[in-house]
Amino acid sequence: MGPFKPFRDLAWGLAARGVAVLRFEKRTRAHAGRMAGSMALTVKEEVLDDAAAAIALLGQTREADPRRIYVVGHSLGGQLAAVIAAASPPVAGIVMMAAPARPVEELLEAQSKFLRKVAGNNPDAVKYTDAIEAAARKLRAMTTDTREMVLGAPSAYWLDLRRYDPLRETAGFARPILLMQGGRDYKVTMDDFAIWKKALAGKPKAAFRDYPMLTHEFVTGDGPGQVAVPVLDDLASWIKAGGAIAPAGNN
Incomplete structure (x- = not known):
């Protein structure tokens, strides 16, 4: 951590x-x-x-x-x-x-919202929150036919x-x-x-x-x-x- x-x-x-x-x-x-x-x-x-x-x-x-x-x-x-x-x-x-x-996807979306609020347009923060939101979308769309790595898992x-x-x-x-x-x-x-x-x-x-x-x-x-x-x-x-x-x- x-x-x-x-x-x-x-x-x-x-x-x-x-x-x-x-x-x-x-x-x-x-x-x-x-x-x-x-x-x-x-x-x-x-x-x-x-x-x-x-x-x-x-x-x-x-x-x-x-x-x-x-x-x-x-x-x-x-x-x-x-x-x-x-x-x-x-x-x-x-x-x-x-x-x-x-669920994990809800946590990720809430984290992204918080970080965007406190970090504003900081380039590193924007890159990170974009990645979090992309992961949340993948998790929401995931089905038993999905075979991919998301957040390292x-x-x-x-x-x-x-x-x-x-x-x-x-x-x-x-x-x-x-x-x-x-x-x-x-x-x-x-x-x-x-x-x-x-x-x-x-x-x-x-x-x-x-x-x-x-x-x-x-x-x-x-x-x-x-x-x-x-x-x-x-x-x-x-x-x-x-x-x-x-x-x-x-x-």
């Missing part, structure tokens, strides 16, 4: 607060050379399989309590957290950080992602849920957060926490930084409490 290392910050921050963490590189990163250009890649290979393997490993780890395993996902990982948990019954709860509630990946209904799947998740959102996030916005709150309304085990000054990476946005301390405090407290209480603050 550019100059930011949110997964590192989360791992070290939670560990310092007494919460053990297992994190792993996506295989598309760990084996980028081998997987580049694959037209068969789907969400299952990129996210779900390895997440299930990680949960299984924790369940067999002597030092870990198999009854207190939580899935913490960011962005796409947050969006699919309930899907991951459903495939691994020992999961005690899920944390969804900056989780999209809308094959059509099979995007069509597979389209199969999931994260709002329905998350609403059907019976264990504790914590949604966390940065107010300065333009990639996944407070509009998504509002959609999640509506979809999960009435679920007593769902907690919501927003941070008005934080970005998509949960930093302040004023240059390179680390995941904000309140995020780490809230996340660790919620996990230690078994997801039974909402963290203090906006909800």
Whole structure:
């Protein structure tokens, strides 16, 4: 994520607060050379399989309590957290950080609109937003007959992602849920957060926490930084409490 290392910050921050963490590189990163250009890649290979393997490993780890395993996902990982948990019954709860509630093409269009507004006619920004809008059009027009790469992933990946209904799947998740959102996030916005709150309304085990000054990476946005301390405090407290209480603050 550019100059930011949110997964590192989360791992070290939670560990310092007494919460053990297992994190792993996506295989598309760990084996980028081998997987580049694959037209068969789907969400299952990129996210779900390895997440299930990680949960299984924790369940067999002597030092870990198999009854207190939580899935913490960011962005796409947050969006699919309930899907991951459903495939691994020992999961005690899920944390969804900056989780999209809308289809990818809608997110891209909203990002482009925001960037055009703040960047004006800056040539680099115009080039970037043109590319984003072109990708959104391709995703909207994509069918099962499509075979092309969009945003570095094959059509099979995007069509597979389209199969999931994260709002329905998350609403059907019976264990504790914590949604966390940065107010300065333009990639996944407070509009998504509002959609999640509506979809999960009435679920007593769902907690919501927003941070008005934080970005998509949960930093302040004023240059390179680390995941904000309140995020780490809230996340660790919620996990230690078994997801039974909402963290203090906006909800």
